Amino acid sequence: MATPGLDDDSLQQLRSRATQLLLKENWTEYIAVCSLIIEAFDAAAACKDRRVLCSTLAHRADARARLGDAPGALADCDAALAADPAHPGALLSKGAVLRGLGRYSRAAECFRAALAVSGTDEVREMVEQCKRLDAQARSGAVDLSEWVLAGFSGKCPDLAEHVGAVEVRRSAHGGRGVFAVKNIEAGANLVISKAVAIGRGVIPDAADSGEKMVVWKDLVDKVLDAAEKCPRTASLIYTLSTGEEPEDELPIPDMAHFKQETEELDDGTAMAPKASLDVDKILKVLDVNCLTEDAAPSANLLGSNGVVNCGVGLWILPAFINHSCHPNARRTHVGDHAIVHASRDIKAGEEITFAYFDVLTPASKRREAARAWGLECQCDRCRFEASDAIVGQELTKLENELVNGRGGDMGALVVRLEERMRKSMVKERRKAFLRASFWSAYSALFDSDKLVRKWGRRVPGEAAVAESVAGAIGGNESVLRAMLRGADNGNGCGNRLEVEDKVVRIGRATYGRVVKRQAMRALFRLTLDADSNKSL
Numbered sequence: 299m300a301t302p303g304l305d306d307d308s309l310q311q312l313r314s315r316a317t318q319l320l321l322k323e324n325w326t327e328y329i330a331v332c333s334l335i336i337e338a339f340d341a342a343a344a345c346k347d348r349r350v351l352c353s354t355l356a357h358r359a360d361a362r363a364r365l366g367d368a369p370g371a372l373a374d375c376d377a378a379l380a381a382d383p384a385h386p387g388a389l390l391s392k393g394a395v396l397r398g399l400g401r402y403s404r405a406a407e408c409f410r411a412a413l414a415v416s417g418t419d420e421v422r423e424m425v426e427q428c429k430r431l432d433a434q435a436r437s438g439a440v441d442l443s444e445w446v447l448a449g450f451s452g453k454c455p456d457l458a459e460h461v462g463a464v465e466v467r468r469s470a471h472g473g474r475g476v477f478a479v480k481n482i483e484a485g486a487n488l489v490i491s492k493a494v495a496i497g498r499g500v501i502p503d504a505a506d507s508g509e510k511m512v513v514w515k516d517l518v519d520k521v522l523d524a525a526e527k528c529p530r531t532a533s534l535i536y537t538l539s540t541g542e543e544p545e546d547e548l549p550i551p552d553m554a555h556f557k558q559e560t561e562e563l564d565d566g567t568a569m570a571p572k573a574s575l576d577v578d579k580i581l582k583v584l585d586v587n588c589l590t591e592d593a594a595p596s597a598n599l600l601g602s603n604g605v606v607n608c609g610v611g612l613w614i615l616p617a618f619i620n621h622s623c624h625p626n627a628r629r630t631h632v633g634d635h636a637i638v639h640a641s642r643d644i645k646a647g648e649e650i651t652f653a654y655f656d657v658l659t660p661a662s663k664r665r666e667a668a669r670a671w672g673l674e675c676q677c678d679r680c681r682f683e684a685s686d687a688i689v690g691q692e693l694t695k696l697e698n699e700l701v702n703g704r705g706g707d708m709g710a711l712v713v714r715l716e717e718r719m720r721k722s723m724v725k726e727r728r729k730a731f732l733r734a735s736f737w738s739a740y741s742a743l744f745d746s747d748k749l750v751r752k753w754g755r756r757v758p759g760e761a762a763v764a765e766s767v768a769g770a771i772g773g774n775e776s777v778l779r780a781m782l783r784g785a786d787n788g789n790g791c792g793n794r795l796e797v798e799d800k801v802v803r804i805g806r807a808t809y810g811r812v813v814k815r816q817a818m819r820a821l822f823r824l825t826l827d828a829d830s831n832k833s834l
């Protein structure tokens with residue numbers, strides 16, 4: 299049938315052209331050609347056969363979604379569904395866009411409606427996948443066991459974003475921070491966040507700053523592109539600090555903005571006319587808020603796609619988490635998602651903190667690292683180490699020996715520290731802080747059979763030291779490795795079952811509750827195999 303406003307031949311030509319562009323994955327031109335077809339249909343308002351119009355709208359929606367234009371894609375799907383509420387292509391496209399936006403229950407509704415029209419196993423699986431992701435988004439429970447046991451091969455497991463029992467409040471650390479709103483056990487997931495964008499590359503160890511700039515530029519381009527296409531993304535980026543605002547004036551964002559399912563789709567943000575971007579502000583936000591994947595156990599580094607060794611990205615809610623040298627949270631990177639978990643038990647009302655840099659180092663080294671981040675850490679541990687009158691002087695001497703006395707007998711140093719702490723009746727919690735600060739000396743002692751034979755009886759066992767340090771800085775690969783080695787040497791702290799239980803608890807505190815016990819053993823093997831000086 300001839301389409302008013304466009305004769306059959308012209309329509310056929312446009313459709314052939316569209317198919318060619320589709321095969322070439324030239325989405326921008328494909329969208330332009332689809333738009334010509336749609337305009338022609340719009341001009342022919344009386345046309346009864348709307349199938350071509352609906353399919354073209356659904357195809358343009360897919361192309362827009364591929365280019366990251368979710369609002370445009372949804373508008374196309376809605377236009378197609380207004381003309382034919384049971385159009386399978388439009389239902390599938392809308393489901394896919396909603397799934398990409400993390401609106402799993404609404405995506406499942408679309409897939410279910412599509413299944414009713416043309417039921418295939420593939421669509422049934424889409425419904426099931428959305429149900430799984432919806433449950434995961436609500437509970438935060440993730441199971442990566444199969445993937446870990448398969449040696450991280452194949453596609454990363456699907457993950458949904460999740461906001462656990464946390465909220466953004468004003469922080470004593472500076473500006474805003476993220477706080478627990480109920481008691482949380484070590485290992486529990488707090489936040490699962492998909493990156494706005496990640497810049498990745500292969501950077502040789504001795505890379506010059508030019509190579510790093512390429513990765514940075516890649517990230518900047520991707521973030522600007524994402525913000526340009528999605529007003530919601532832009533407005534989330536603008537909630538982050540540029541580092542220039544007075545800290546007490548930084549607004550506290552409404553948590554609903556971070557929760558995909560609770561945020562209204564038609565709140566005006568999605569369809570708002572695109573305001574021009576404040577590029578300067580976004581660049582400053584990136585400077586203050588980016589996280590690197592290699593600062594945490596990362597699927598890339600754990601072996602899944604080992605070609606990439608440098609990833610820097612922007613994850614919105616994790617960017618509100620402040621630093622502490624006595625941190626209670628860590629993150630793991632799986633694909634584009636950052637999973638933030640409790641690395642110690644956390645009490646309701648406590649601030650959630652990460653270590654921005656290695657905190658298994660003495661106070662002076664941490665001060666230097668903090669300065670490089672433009673902050674002065676005032677956490678319990680730093681305040682104790684800066685002020686303690688009893689251990690103070692001796693501590694400075696020991697610290698100088700540790701930092702400057704390369705090659706000295708680290709066993710003797712550990713013995714002096716332990717004896718000093720015993721004489722000064724330093725409480726367990728503070729002993730743990732100091733052991734964390736002198737971790738390299740403890741590691742050197744336990745790494746050497748000779749030093750263990752010489753000093754072993756005058757210091758606590760390796761597993762006991764590891765357990766104590768995990769209490770101060772939470773789970774950590776290096777600490778877990780010491781716990782595993784200590785437990786293996788019978789150098790543990792308790793009977794066999796107690797030690798096993800402690801090992802699993804530190805394992806969960808290190809990697810999060812993302813695997814079952816059997817898969818945890820695979821992570822233990824990786825931890826033990828890893829070079830002791832290198833994070834996983």
Ligand SMILES: C[S@@+](CC[C@H](N)C(=O)[O-])C[C@H]1O[C@@H](n2cnc3c(N)ncnc32)[C@H](O)[C@@H]1O
Pocket residue numbers: 471472473474475538539541548586587617618619620621622671672673674675676677
């Ligand atoms: C990624 S942001 C963290 C969120 C930030 N506090 C906010 O309100 O948006 C990093 C910035 O937070 C501040 N910050 C983080 N940890 C801190 C700490 N322990 N002490 C002082 N300032 C800290 C510093 O200004 C740092 O540049």
